[in-house]
Amino acid sequence: MTATPSPAYPAYPAPPPHPASAVPPLPYHRLALVTGRHRWWRPLAGTALLLAGAVAVSLVVLLAGEIAGAILDRPVDKDGFHVWGGIGETGVALLSLALITPVVFTAAHWAQRRPAGTLSSVTGRLRWGWLGRCLVVALPLVVASLGIMLLLPESAGGGAESTAGGTEWAGWPDFLLGLALVCVLVPFQASAEEYAFRGWLIQAVGAWCRSPWVAIVPQALLFASAHGWGTPWGFADLVVFGLVAGVLTVRTGGLEAAIGLHVVNNLLAMGVSAAIAGALASEETAADMDRMSVGVDVLMLLGYAAIVLRLAARRRITAVCDPASLPAPAPAPAPPVWVPR
Template sequence: MTHPLAAPTYPPAAPTPPPLPEPLAYHRMARVSARHRWWRPLLGTLFVVVAYVLAFGVVDVLSYAWGTARDYPEAPDGTIEFGPVSGTALDLLMIAVAIPVVLLAVRWIGRRPAGTVSSVTGGLRWSWLGLCVVAAVPILAVSTGVMFLLPMEGAPPARWAGWEVFGPALAMLVVLVPLQSAAEEYLFRGWLTQAVGAFLRSPWWALVPQAALFAAGHGWGTPWGFADLAVYGVVAGWLTVRTGGLEAAIGLHAVNNLLAFGTSAAVVDGLKNDATAADAPWQYVAVDLAGIALYAAAVLWLARRRTPTRTVPAPPPLPEQPPFPGPYALGSFPGPYAQSPFPGAYPRPPHDGLPPRS
């Protein structure tokens, strides 16, 4: 019988569940695998650099051997003169080899699905990529047309190259420019962003380094051109994190490069021009940045309507391992000695190991 003045008893409170891990945004996808270790992004970056240099060298050697066998002329710097169309195709192909290098680094070094560098869903979202391309075409077509009509001092007048030149060049560009553009996105907005994001939570710490390296990778031209490329890298990286994948950046990059190369191929000797976006004057940069800003606004408007997946759940922690793993761990050995206090990996034997005497 309970004493009338005794304190009432209550059932024990249920244990508080542990807090759920923070969802992972795109720049944190290097940590999506339970096998993530701090050194994997560093080793993977070294692998990407070395493997890309080797792949670039292989393509260069094969192209040199093929050009020599076909009796192509040799340039003063020792390279082979393939002509404007074939030479441009080779340049684009040398950049495109970065795609398999990055995918291999993600899968082999990062120990996670290769598609996690494409988006948080584990693959390239083709319908979302198509919408981004549709948004980019009219905006960038207008900005490219304005830049084409801007008068530039010292520039020769543009002359139509003719369909016999423009047709094959356009066919080559349609095939290779998307691969080249995607390769740069997989390398800078993909691997480098996720490698830095593996250590830092804020996406801005991951976006700024890849944008600076992206601008530097195009060479040192005018300060305006470098600033244009750096701003593009930041905006493309921000859209990547904001939408959870590379689709918006690939759409912007591919359409922009296809229009730029296409207008160059449409004029006589346009593909022979060695100038890059780093050499752009301030007039071009002003128009280009306006187009990038309009495209970013269009993608954000589409993202509010479509709501692409932006984050994924963090992986659960690995289960704790027994102190003595193996088939003979303490408590796992069948028989009367299964619960023996013997602290070793094997149970205590019933005798000294010698056969019993008869």
């Protein structure tokens, strides 16, 4: 008996490959290209979205503060805005900056059509273990540099060193309230600045340029300018901070080293300010640092960079992304099939 051949099943086409599978391995500053959907205008559109979102966030926080002030019957200033005092104004400023992070994620997702996690690192996420080690490295260095700066004569280091009229004890109620505010908001504020400057700006420029330095230098200058114009020494210190954070971001493949340094620096600086009457309300920033304080701070920054780079090499922290290892976007849902009844 001859076997009857089975009917041939229709051959369905293979699903199209994930666009990232055709993209070669990329360093951190080139991650805007990770999905293969880059167009020259996308970084510009994302930057416009980021700026508009930052303004919108500030207005929302301001409006919420005015509504809360009206409900709580807070006093108003000569311009008609409700006054919250030095600690409250600092909280509003920190919150406005902290909320920039979701705006940056939105810009990456909407304008560049890529996973928002690629802003964090080449693995598509924040590497918490590596961030913890960077925090441990930063803590003693920042404590030492801060202690030396506080002992310097006529220190005007901004932030922690800002006394704005003396070193009078703030009192336990104001100190504890200010310290709680700093501990809650500063980690989000510092990381938001890293996502905006070392994350978005480096990758936006890196989408056009292969050289990491073309991406690192502009963000350092913009970072310094964003802190206001104080002394030339203070501006130079902020540029060095931006350069060191940018180099560490590219060399380690993520924002963890920059976030660790920024968070520890701001926590200790503003924590000390909380203990001094009126210091949190001061408008001085790191841009107002004097020459001697800048020398101490630059040495700390270079020391931190050297230790982190050595530790990253020892622990083999990856600095290059394999686009094929990132999760593929969810497939589009199939159109509904209508069955006649």
